[in-house]
Amino acid sequence: MLRNFNWSKFGIVICTIIFIITAVTFEILELGSLPAQFFGTLLGVVITAIITVLLLQGQTKSEIFRERNMRIFVQKQKIFFNFLHQLNTILQKENLQVHLSYDKTIESEVSNLQDLLFEFGFLQMHTSAKTYDAVLNSVGNLLEHSNQLNSLEQRTQKDLEVYYAKISKDFFEMVTILQSELYHEAPIEVDRDKISRIINLSFAMTPPLDSCQKQ
Secondary structure (H helix, E strand, C coil), rough: CHHHCCCCHHHHHHHHHHHHHHHHHHCCCCCHHHHHHHHHHHHHHHHHHHHHHHHHHHHHHHHHHHHHHHHHHHHHHHHHHHHHHHHHHHHHCCCEEECCCCCCCCCCCCCHHHHHHHHHHHHHHHCCCCHHHHHHHHHHHHHHHHHHHHHCCCHHHHHHHHHHHHHHHHHHHHHHHHHHHHCCCCCCCEEEEEEHHHHHHHHHHHCHHHHHHHC
8 A cells, every 4th residue: 555655745745834834933934924925826837837838839839830831832842843844744745645545554654635634633732823824824825836836747947946935935934933832932034035045055056957857
């Protein structure tokens, strides 16, 4: 039975009684005002405990909110990067299949309209309505530019220069919109002259051709 006795609590009670008796004996505390002082101290302890609990709850909610925002940011960043990559794949292939192929696997690259539509769905979940509408408009422009180039029986260097000038305009406008959505910063103006200079220099580095057949 003695083993189950809580000696620590018993010691605290004894020490408290000894402290009160000593304080009254040496007139550190007045016996008449002792109840008022006791309840005043107790009230202070209760108020301190309540404030501490409220602060801890606020801190916990703040940490949960911060962690949630961080996870959302990482997910949005992943979706935005993947969307741009998949869009580049579609434009590079110069062919967007409407129907599913039987030999298609999850690991293979985007090659059909259904994949693109699902990419739009992922994007819609993590963007505002204004941003989403602007992205759809930009993607429509990019596909239109690609179709115009593909409709040519022969592609001249001038056709390719016009194509890259058009897609660079719409692509970087879309990137700027997504950047503003992701980082909550003011849109950055892209220097069109510098982009055009890079495109022109790239063509200057290739052998001049009167025309190039579609691949």
